[in-house]
Amino acid sequence: MTDITSQTEAALAAIAAASDLDALEAERLETLGKKGWVSLALKTLGGMSPEERNAAAPAIQSARASISEALDARKAALEAAALEEQLARETIDLTLPAQAAPRGSVHPVSQVMDELAEIFADLGFAVATGPEIEDDWHNFTALNMDETHPARAMHDTFYFADKTTDGKDVLLRTHTSPVQIRAMLDQGAPIRIIAPGRVYRSDSDATHTPMFHQVEGLVIDRDIHLGHLKWTLETFFKAFFEREDIVLRLRPSYFPFTEPSVEVDVGYSNEGGRRVVGGHGDAPGHAWMEIGGSGMVNARVLEFAGLDPAAWQGFAFGLGIDRIAMLKYGMNDLRAFFDGDGRWLAHYGFSPFDQPTLSAGVGARA
């Protein structure tokens, strides 16, 4: 009896002193485990007479109950302490400043594409896309450049060795104009889209790269005329450059897919070696810079795209995105855009948090 009492007291003290879950498990095995002394004592009850059992059982059972309870309580306490310790160790204080400078920035071309989409969305334009690997029907033929058309040669095209299953040449699109054809065939008229994206030409110097970016614009509706085109481009450039003194010059030109065709120039001045848009290109200290081509969609193109030229007219334009990015953000060598130089990106790139919005200003830098 006294034996059990003192053994129980010793066990309870050991349980209370167990400093971790392993020590506690060792104590459980020693008491309530299969070969633990409490279990063995319980087994002896079977061999006793009823009187002996009545006398011995309560002490053993109460020892088992109190030890089991103490084991559970100590286990819960040790687990809670372990959790506390882990939580304290793994704490992240979100109010602390970042340890390292954030890396990565948005390329000016991507930023300008977001700005374009934002401004044109406000004018009711949707964004359309087309494949960069095109066939010559969409890139040339449907744009009124048949196989012998000299304008095909002007585009310095990268061709693939293989043809499509129906015998068309496959190429890297030389402009975004094939998206006009795809949009008209897909959607019919009326239509109001822009199509920004990559284009490819075998061309390279400070203002030409083999891959560059254009944004195509296409509006097809009834009674559309060149005045709508001029207003749209002027409104766009004023919002894009965030200045009212933008002057555009539409110069007669030739594109097989527009008639009439006009080249779009913007007036700029040189300030400290940097081109700054604004002002009339013929004013003192100013000049004109070509930024794109445009015109009224040629009736032949409407026919290729399944639209009736007697019912529908429209205008289209194609602007060099890299050129307008250079003008807006002051870079002077187009080739640096695609060198992947981290220092250039750190200087000219944008914070991912700098989302262009019309309300906050499309050119805001964070």
Ligand code: FA5
């Ligand atoms: C075209 O590509 C026509 N598709 C534009 C068009 C669309 C006209 C719709 C009419 C209607 P062009 O080859 O001129 O036109 O190119 C348009 C603009 O892309 C140029 O003004 C220039 O800003 C830019 N660009 C042309 N070649 C390069 C190049 N190699 N590198 C960078 N930008 C270029």
